Amino acid sequence: MKKQSTIIEWSDERWNAVTGCSKISAGCLNCYAEKMSASLQRMGRQKYANVFSLTLHESLIQSFYDKAVKWRKSYLVFVNSMSDQFHKDVPLDFTQRMFEVMAQLPDQRFKILTKRSDRMLALSPHLVWHDNVMAGVSIENDNYLWRLDDLKKVPAKWRSLSLEPLLGPLPHLNLNGIDWVVCGGESGSDARKMDADWVRDIRDQCIAANVPFCFKQWGGKKRHDNGAELDGRTWEEKPEKFFGSN
Numbered sequence: 525m526k527k528q529s530t531i532i533e534w535s536d537e538r539w540n541a542v543t544g545c546s547k548i549s550a551g552c553l554n555c556y557a558e559k560m561s562a563s564l565q566r567m568g569r570q571k572y573a574n575v576f577s578l579t580l581h582e583s584l585i586q587s588f589y590d591k592a593v594k595w596r597k598s599y600l601v602f603v604n605s606m607s608d609q610f611h612k613d614v615p616l617d618f619t620q621r622m623f624e625v626m627a628q629l630p631d632q633r634f635k636i637l638t639k640r641s642d643r644m645l646a647l648s649p650h651l652v653w654h655d656n657v658m659a660g661v662s663i664e665n666d667n668y669l670w671r672l673d674d675l676k677k678v679p680a681k682w683r684s685l686s687l688e689p690l691l692g693p694l695p696h697l698n699l700n701g702i703d704w705v706v707c708g709g710e711s712g713s714d715a716r717k718m719d720a721d722w723v724r725d726i727r728d729q730c731i732a733a734n735v736p737f738c739f740k741q742w743g744g745k746k747r748h749d750n751g752a753e754l755d756g757r758t759w760e761e762k763p764e765k766f767f768g769s770n
Contacts, residue, residue, distance in 0.1 A: 525585060526584060533740050533752075534570065534706055534762070536599035539588050541622060542607040542614055543571060546576040551664035553687055554714050557606045578613045585618075591626045592632055598767070603636045610640040616647055627654045633767060637662055637686050640767055641674035651678040658703070660684035664690030676701050682766050687738065689715075693722045699733035703763045709743025709750075718743055736761035 659680035689710030709718035730737035742750035
């Protein structure tokens with residue numbers, strides 16, 4: 525990765541035109557964005573005055589474009605790391621305007637992650653998935669594999685899985701049509717443990733399917749306490765064709 529202005533290992537930049545969310549599944553229990561929002565609100569950051577109540581920041585659609593159009597390099601942008609683009613309270617026209625900005629920045633790469641794959645799929649006919657945008661879903665255990673089925677129906681050129689926080693084994697991932705898998709454990713004071721064999725199995729499935737595999741962290745009380753080595757090495761693979769797709 526190139527610039528690393530975020531604490532998210534696989535991204536270079538963030539674009540949080542939406543902040544706040546609501547819990548819908550097991551992976552949301554110890555949401556890092558919720559805790560971070562509370563900290564930022566205590567620090568007096570006006571953007572987080574509503575703490576973790578979903579909030580639209582209209583001005584950040586245009587201001588992001590004004591900033592990004594001046595970049596001299598291509599970066600990977602995490603879209604709404606502090607929310608969920610496909611939350612029911614994010615209007616379609618707001619999402620469409622964000623997609624229009626992404627289309628106007630063809631030299632940049634954008635990754636959108638959601639736990640609300642059903643709404644992403646429902647809105648997809650009204651969105652234009654340009655070649656610099658990657659659609660992704662979060663899956664924490666096999667109760668949510670249906671999100672992968674939804675993702676495959678979304679008319680995006682690039683698709684990814686975020687298996688984080690990994691809360692159980694995922695032995696039957698159908699990786700056909702998937703371009704990137706990112707995996708990691710949970711961090712924080714209440715972090716739930718992740719079994720190393722769960723990670724190994726996912727890595728092996730990726731190798732068998734020729735899908736790039738990125739392992740972020742083992743997790744624990746502090747984010748980097750236990751590192752990110754798996755069987756004596758780090759795994760930081762990425763889909764090179766996505767980064768050079770335009």
